[in-house]
Amino acid sequence: MILRDYQLACVESIIEQWKTVQSTIVVLYTGGGKTVIFSDLITRLRLKRALVIAHREELIHQAHRKILEVSGLDFGIEMADSRADDNLFSDNPGVIATVQTLLSGRKQKRMHRFKPEYFDIIIIDECHRSTSKSYVAILDYFKQNPNLKVVGFTATPKRADGVGMGNIFQSTAFDEDIREGINKGWLCNVTQQFIPVHGLDYSHIKTEKGDFNQVQLAAVMEAEENIAGVCHPALEVIYGLPPKTLEKIPVPEWATYIASLNRVPRRTIVFTVSVAQAEACSNIFNRVVSNISEFVCGTTDRFKRMQILGRFATGKTAIVVNVGVLTEGYDNPFVEVIIQARPTKSEILYRQTIGRSTRVLPGVVDSLQNSTPEERKAAIAASAKPFCRVVDLVGNSGSHTLVSCMDVLAGKLSSEARERVIKKAQGSGKPIKVMEALDRAEVDLRIEKEQEQKKQEEARKAKLVAKAKFNVTDVNPFGYSSVSRPTNSNGWNGSITPKQLKFIQRFNREIKDPHLLTKNQARGIISKKTAEWEERKH
Numbered sequence: 001m002i003l004r005d006y007q008l009a010c011v012e013s014i015i016e017q018w019k020t021v022q023s024t025i026v027v028l029y030t031g032g033g034k035t036v037i038f039s040d041l042i043t044r045l046r047l048k049r050a051l052v053i054a055h056r057e058e059l060i061h062q063a064h065r066k067i068l069e070v071s072g073l074d075f076g077i078e079m080a081d082s083r084a085d086d087n088l089f090s091d092n093p094g095v096i097a098t099v100q101t102l103l104s105g106r107k108q109k110r111m112h113r114f115k116p117e118y119f120d121i122i123i124i125d126e127c128h129r130s131t132s133k134s135y136v137a138i139l140d141y142f143k144q145n146p147n148l149k150v151v152g153f154t155a156t157p158k159r160a161d162g163v164g165m166g167n168i169f170q171s172t173a174f175d176e177d178i179r180e181g182i183n184k185g186w187l188c189n190v191t192q193q194f195i196p197v198h199g200l201d202y203s204h205i206k207t208e209k210g211d212f213n214q215v216q217l218a219a220v221m222e223a224e225e226n227i228a229g230v231c232h233p234a235l236e237v238i239y240g241l242p243p244k245t246l247e248k249i250p251v252p253e254w255a256t257y258i259a260s261l262n263r264v265p266r267r268t269i270v271f272t273v274s275v276a277q278a279e280a281c282s283n284i285f286n287r288v289v290s291n292i293s294e295f296v297c298g299t300t301d302r303f304k305r306m307q308i309l310g311r312f313a314t315g316k317t318a319i320v321v322n323v324g325v326l327t328e329g330y331d332n333p334f335v336e337v338i339i340q341a342r343p344t345k346s347e348i349l350y351r352q353t354i355g356r357s358t359r360v361l362p363g364v365v366d367s368l369q370n371s372t373p374e375e376r377k378a379a380i381a382a383s384a385k386p387f388c389r390v391v392d393l394v395g396n397s398g399s400h401t402l403v404s405c406m407d408v409l410a411g412k413l414s415s416e417a418r419e420r421v422i423k424k425a426q427g428s429g430k431p432i433k434v435m436e437a438l439d440r441a442e443v444d445l446r447i448e449k450e451q452e453q454k455k456q457e458e459a460r461k462a463k464l465v466a467k468a469k470f471n472v473t474d475v476n477p478f479g480y481s482s483v484s485r486p487t488n489s490n491g492w493n494g495s496i497t498p499k500q501l502k503f504i505q506r507f508n509r510e511i512k513d514p515h516l517l518t519k520n521q522a523r524g525i526i527s528k529k530t531a532e533w534e535e536r537k538h
Helices: 005-017 034-045 057-071 133-142 178-183 214-221 224-238 251-261 275-288 302-314 347-354 373-381 405-409 415-428 434-472 498-507 519-537
Strands: 023-028 050-054 076-078 094-098 121-125 149-154 171-176 189-201 268-271 293-296 319-322 337-340 387-396
Touching: 005 023, 005 034, 005 171, 023 034, 034 050, 034 057, 034 121, 034 149, 050 057, 050 133, 057 076, 057 094, 121 133, 178 405, 178 434, 189 224, 189 405, 189 415, 189 434, 214 224, 214 275, 224 268, 224 275, 224 337, 224 387, 251 275, 275 293, 275 319, 293 302, 302 319, 337 347, 347 405, 405 415, 405 434, 415 434, 434 519, 498 519
Parallel strands: 023 149, 023 171, 050 094, 050 121, 076 094, 121 149, 189 387, 268 319, 268 337, 293 319, 337 387
Antiparallel strands: none
């Protein structure tokens, strides 16, 4: 497989970092191909063995498939009943394991099946979790091998609990965020739509660990009118209808109306705060369109969850409502719509959820590694998924500040630009292209500031000129031919001073007889000349 330019740069940077440190981290947006990167890394270094650690079963099988596809290496899986070969002399190229599996066992942990020197490198997927005690215990065990190298991959290096990643990783090998991925034509553009829901009120909810209190939030979101307020506009987005279309149609006729459209629904993930909310939302969707939706949560049977996500991957199921299951690591490029029915104050959580929809459809940019960003963007725009859609629900948030796409995609743009776009989007209720709107707002703000600075400068110059004219009074230094000798030698009407005379003889040679000027006349001439110099400086 041919690596993209940033993927190659990332591999080379990891290798370079390992010359001086034992552990390093890669920060890369969702859909950037981290599995491709560490598969190439393993192949390139020709190591004895690598250990890949993830925290969920889906990530384990996903990594296994990708490594085999990219490198041809068939890693062993250490999870549940599956056991990888632990023979130090085997040809096994590596092991993929969950952190839970490695720490399982009472007297002897399962990771002790592998001696520390069994692995050359450890690769940690979703490594923002690696500061937890479980990951630290695993790393401490294998770091008994002094030659071990560690690399972690994440799209969200900041943790909600504020614990720094520097406690685990000694350096950052590579850092590229979602904004760069979109600008370079590797990700779909993002549209944001704010939908007001009558009666939705977050103002009284307490904040815990940087986000809403989940019990209080669930009570709000589980209210029947709020569930309906989520599902009804969501159906309009899913079927490409103008906002409030269904409000004009009696509810019993919705199913007939939607069926008459003969449209394929956009594949959608709905994020909810509780199981009760997820189940209720899924039921409402299914009452309108039979079998359009399914829901999954942490307690969903493993086999059943695989079946649900399998139907969603093929499009047989168009909507999956979930509670914290698809937040991380879920890879489905056909997802086109994200419904945020779980409002949040956490940028980390929000970034993870929208990352489920930004992947480009298969085959659209895969062969365009050497193309320009503009060419890749054009290919995405011409595809069946030209952009993804993120829908947020607007209610009374009180003093709470909810995170939106503008916060995630603003990058280094000003907070003024972000706030301007949020206000405009909330006011219109229509979907907006976030990147373009942010960039345009930043340009508009810069122009406005430049115009304001220009007005202030013109006002300042006008004030200087007015002051100079006032000081000159009725003296015309350039047309002056003769003046009368002053009579009072002590006041402002006294004779010009030697210092004033020297200045005027040097800089105002047009005056024929400057020695005949009074102090006041000379003072005015000098003030005007000074004002002219100030104008030239600006």
